[in-house]
Amino acid sequence: MPKTRSERSGDTALTTDQTLNRNVKHYILDTNILLHEPLAFLNFDEHNVIIPMVVLEELDNIKDRQKDVSRDARVAIRALEEALHEASPEQITAGVPLTRVSGEHQAEGHLSIFPDFQLRQQDASMSLTENDHRIIQTALELQKQNKGPVILVTKDINMRLKAKGAGVKRVEDYRTDQLIDDIKLLSKGFYQFPGDFWSQVTDVRSEQDGRDTYHYIPLSVFPNPFPNEYITDETEHFAARVESYDSHYVKIQDIGRERLMGQRAWGISPKNIYQAMGMNALLDPTIDLVILTGPAGCGKTLLALATALEQVVEKGIYEKIIVTRSTPEIAESIGFLPGTEEEKMAPWLAAITDSLEVLHKSDEHMESSLDYTMKKANIQFKSINFMRGRSIQNAIVLLDEAQNLTASQLKTIITRCGAGTKIICSGNLAQIDSYYLTPLTSGLTYLVERFKNYHGSATMNLNGVVRSSLAQYAEENL
Known part of the structure; x- marks a missing residue:
């Protein structure tokens, strides 16, 4: 029987059944998504959201710059910290319920941080010196695990092309704030x-x-x-x-x-x-x-x-x-x-x-x-x-x-x-x-x-x- 929202809010990590649920999608967010909308990770309903470690590194580099986007980077970092601050390292890797985040939203999936730096020694087929490549490699690794549909979300058109060329099956733009189709x-x-x-x-x-x-x-x-x-x-x-x-x-x-x-x-x-x-x-x-x-x-x-x-x-x-x-x-x-x-x-x-x-x-x-x-x-x-x-x-x-x-x-x-x-x-x-x-x-x-x-x-x-x-x-x- 499916859990109610209140029951799900008591979960501490992504269970095996949830991980293997083919109806649950896994969205990997690029840095520009969180700069475009700092609370974007709360807009994927019942699906899971994955933040590669390199995205956190980029947000950290941007937050202190004298630019307009620095504020958005700081807001995104604080929002992620609120969602993950009570979780253990193992829970953050497995997935933390987004129902614990306060405020008006419909997020019922899980949020996790993917340690993409570990992929450097595992696969030398793609240079991981560029941040974009580390995010793409995260998507490829999750595809191999075959835990459900994996979608890379980025507003960078060139990165979408690179990801498809590298073998990422599903790459999308962030369209939550798109009000018309034509x-x-x-x-x-x-x-x-x-x-x-x-x-x-x-x-x-x-x-x-x-x-x-x-x-x-x-x-x-x-x-x-x-x-x-x-x-x-x-x-x-x-x-x-x-x-x-x-x-x-x-x-x-x-x-x-x-x-x-x-x-x-x-x-x-x-x-x-x-x-x-x-x-x-x-x-x-x-x-x-x-x-x-x-x-x-x-x-x-x-x-x-x-x-x-x-x-x-x-x-x-x-x-x-x-x-x-x-x-x-x-x-x-x-x-x-x-x-x-x-x-x-x-x-x-x-x-x-x-x-x-x-x-x-x-x-x-x-x-x-x-x-x-x-x-x-x-x-x-x-x-x-x-x-x-x-x-x-x-x-x-x-x-x-x-x-x-x-x-x-x-x-x-x-x-x-x-x-x-x-x-x-x-x-x-x-x-x-x-x-x-x-x-x-x-x-x-x-x-x-x-x-x-x-x-x-x-x-x-x-x-x-x-x-x-x-x-x-x-x-x-x-």
Whole structure:
């Protein structure tokens, strides 16, 4: 008879029956999994998790570095220590029940440390001088023991290839934080009805609230709405935004295309309906998080900066603009650059300064205008590595190149935002520079899916390249 959860929590080691249970899988975790999500070993349900000794060595080397990942390494080490601190060396090798770990999780398998350094003398067919090879050799050794399916989990694409080439039968990416199976399913932030919208609506109730008009349409007409989703049709007249919904009706705000296209922010107007819908969300002070996605040249950075300047300088809604972005190599190289933090960040924030120049290119004295705007808007360039521990109040945060961040990194930044702060995350999922991220596992994708049902957020995919005809042709054909 299978044991209950409480009975399993009293176990001290992996029994022979559990070891030979062919339904229980054995997941070997690479170091990058624990850096990506420090508590990842608690996400494998009833299956067993194995940590090679070399992974602990790598975490130990990383925990004291002056890098963003050092915190994740320390969190992972503390979590592993909590799970194993009462176990004997023999129990740690055999497997310790994960049910003893406090907190909300569904882990019912066992956690063990594999002494991979012992393999050096046992098998000379593969050089074990490289850490990757020691992890791969751990998987090969466990396959030989034939105790059930053995799966090596790593976010390193090249290591997955090496492991398969070396004979590891099952190698996988870590997909627990992957919310969609196809990037085509990612929410765009808008829905376009074919034909004329009103020809498809027979039951509607309207109400006026000041200058705003709201319509209640049946949920059957628009079955999968989410807050602040925009609605258009092919007539080029209708445009609306989802206000709320229940089990019967969807409440939409009738905005109108002319009204959207007539918006202006810091001297610029939208060039297409997608920019117009994005600008509407960016200028709405009730929306705390705006996510802009789209190809290179669609206007993400320019739109974000123009609307930020409009709300800080002209309307006085916010007090300052904080600009940051993902900088893959900044952890190693920023300390070697001269000057202040803003001066160190300048090479990585050229897109922002380029956009500022575009916004002031027609001014008679552009450099003076730029200096004035920088001071008036209190624009601050900050490194993403130094955002931890801060509480940002009454500011607009522009987070550029967000496609290169993990979900945990984005969480760190967003949770820094205090009262009266708006954050604008922008990125292009086709331009991921990280070795371990794909469009499906990017933190930007995770953010879009997690926040699409939050009433204080809006997403907009800025379809179409407006930078130049050359840029558009390159985006479509290269």
